[in-house]
Amino acid sequence: MKLYQLMVSTIISTIAMTGMSKAQDFNDVAYSIFKDSIEMRTVVGVGNETPKLAAYLADHLKKGGFADNDITIIPHEDTAAMIIRYRGDGRSGKKPILISSHMDVVEALREDWVRDPFTLIEEGDMYFGRGTLDTKLNVAALVATFIRLKSEGFIPSRDIVLAFSGDEETAMATTKVMTKDYRDQIDAAFAIIADGGGGRIGEDGKAFSYTVSHSEKTFMSVEVTARNTGGHSSRPKKDNAIYDLSKAMLNLSKYEFPVLQSELTQAYFEKTAGLVTDTVIAEAMAEFAKDKNDKTAVATLRSYPQYIGATGTTCVATLLKGGHADNALPQSATATINCRIFPGISAEATLDQLIAVASNDALEWRIINNVEAAPESPLNEVVMGAVERVVHEEYPGLPIVPAMSLGATDGKHFRMAGIPSYALTGIFIKSSDGFSHGLNERVPQDNLPRSMRIWHSLITEWAG
Numbered sequence: 001m002k003l004y005q006l007m008v009s010t011i012i013s014t015i016a017m018t019g020m021s022k023a024q025d026f027n028d029v030a031y032s033i034f035k036d037s038i039e040m041r042t043v044v045g046v047g048n049e050t051p052k053l054a055a056y057l058a059d060h061l062k063k064g065g066f067a068d069n070d071i072t073i074i075p076h077e078d079t080a081a082m083i084i085r086y087r088g089d090g091r092s093g094k095k096p097i098l099i100s101s102h103m104d105v106v107e108a109l110r111e112d113w114v115r116d117p118f119t120l121i122e123e124g125d126m127y128f129g130r131g132t133l134d135t136k137l138n139v140a141a142l143v144a145t146f147i148r149l150k151s152e153g154f155i156p157s158r159d160i161v162l163a164f165s166g167d168e169e170t171a172m173a174t175t176k177v178m179t180k181d182y183r184d185q186i187d188a189a190f191a192i193i194a195d196g197g198g199g200r201i202g203e204d205g206k207a208f209s210y211t212v213s214h215s216e217k218t219f220m221s222v223e224v225t226a227r228n229t230g231g232h233s234s235r236p237k238k239d240n241a242i243y244d245l246s247k248a249m250l251n252l253s254k255y256e257f258p259v260l261q262s263e264l265t266q267a268y269f270e271k272t273a274g275l276v277t278d279t280v281i282a283e284a285m286a287e288f289a290k291d292k293n294d295k296t297a298v299a300t301l302r303s304y305p306q307y308i309g310a311t312g313t314t315c316v317a318t319l320l321k322g323g324h325a326d327n328a329l330p331q332s333a334t335a336t337i338n339c340r341i342f343p344g345i346s347a348e349a350t351l352d353q354l355i356a357v358a359s360n361d362a363l364e365w366r367i368i369n370n371v372e373a374a375p376e377s378p379l380n381e382v383v384m385g386a387v388e389r390v391v392h393e394e395y396p397g398l399p400i401v402p403a404m405s406l407g408a409t410d411g412k413h414f415r416m417a418g419i420p421s422y423a424l425t426g427i428f429i430k431s432s433d434g435f436s437h438g439l440n441e442r443v444p445q446d447n448l449p450r451s452m453r454i455w456h457s458l459i460t461e462w463a464g
């Protein structure tokens with residue numbers, strides 16, 4: 001056992017025995033868990049250390065006073081999920097609160113990185129390592145917060161449940177297992193997804209907004225193929241698989257998907273209008289929030305890649321293959337189209353739209369991924385009220401923005417299971433420091449004590 005691990009073990013035991021508690025002690029606990037978890041290679045495949053991390057976290061929680069039967073480890077193939085229940089006395093009569101994150105990380109190759117991805121490296125004001133941002137700091141802070149609350153004698157008015165998945169970055173099978181086979185254990189009034197959302201810091205170093213993600217667009221990839229009998233290229237015909245496919249793609253490039261707005265995207269544009277410095281965009285956002293049929297506002301927003309997705313479904317050509325020899329007429333040509341479907345719209349309806357736009361009955365269509373559509377989570381006063389109070393303790397007056405995420409998290413599966421989910425964290429970061437899934441992933445160090453404060457405050461707000 002390394003010295004700091006011994007120290008932390010001693011801290012947890014001493015706290016458990018004497019009831020002594022200083023916020024700093026628990027920041028040390030969080031740091032130690034964070035450091036150890038970064039050093040575990042929780043990557044899909046042979047040698048996946050996610051089960052080891054789950055056992056390690058369970059050990060810390062037990063030392064911190066959690067009963068064996070309040071910790072469930074769920075082995076699944078090469079990985080594992082875990083569920084930790086902090087029992088309340090039920091005085092509020094309310095359903096539990098679920099807080100979810102994931103223990104696995106995206107693969108990282110030592111030779112590609114400047115520093116060892118599986119060692120927590122402290123440099124300047126940053127922590128470097130795979131999983132520092134996505135999302136082991138959250139896992140460590142949540143576990144340490146549970147230990148802290150327990151040592152403080154906190155008795156929640158409703159159960160609080162931590163659910164850590166083990167393959168969020170790949171198959172998301174452990175999340176499905178939790179929602180299907182452990183439904184009674186994860187059932188909750190709402191789920192907080194500690195992976196996404198959070199504070200945004202401008203390049204000037206000042207926080208400018210705090211995002212809570214309420215929904216995710218549905219991911220669908222479609223292959224469209226034009227076929228032809230082909231032949232010798234010295235004898236061209238009028239019909240040609242590449243030309244047929246090209247015409248369909250050209251139609252798609254000109255097509256405008258219907259304008260859509262939800263309670264959430266309306267609130268998002270209303271809030272964001274006050275945050276952007278460009279007056280043309282700000283005006284378009286404000287107009288669009290008032291009237292989604294304002295054509296000028298829609299045209300303006302749709303001219304920006306970062307905003308078009310919040311105005312409706314998008315589908316775009318991403319891959320192309322065709323033909324088999326430079327001296328032969330192509331027998332087939334295939335394009336892949338990737339769609340991000342607006343919540344509430346079905347995959348089938350979107351595919352029908354694509355088929356109509358292509359306007360060639362001879363084309364063959366195929367959805368190539370497993371489409372999983374989740375509803376939008378309704379705006380929730382309990383969630384947002386607490387977030388506003390807690391975030392404003394750190395940053396008075398900071399705008400809190402409900403948003404729709406374009407990526408995918410475990411929240412999708414909880415929403416599909418009927419548990420409204422909201423993604424937020426205690427992390428504040430510049431977008432230029434965001435290297436999730438990429439090289440040299442990092443997180444500013446001040447996020448560790450801040451996350452400890454924020455989770456402690458949020459949990460006591462929701463379950464005090």
Ligand SMILES: [Zn+2]
Pocket residue numbers: 102134135168195
């Ligand atoms: Zn993540």
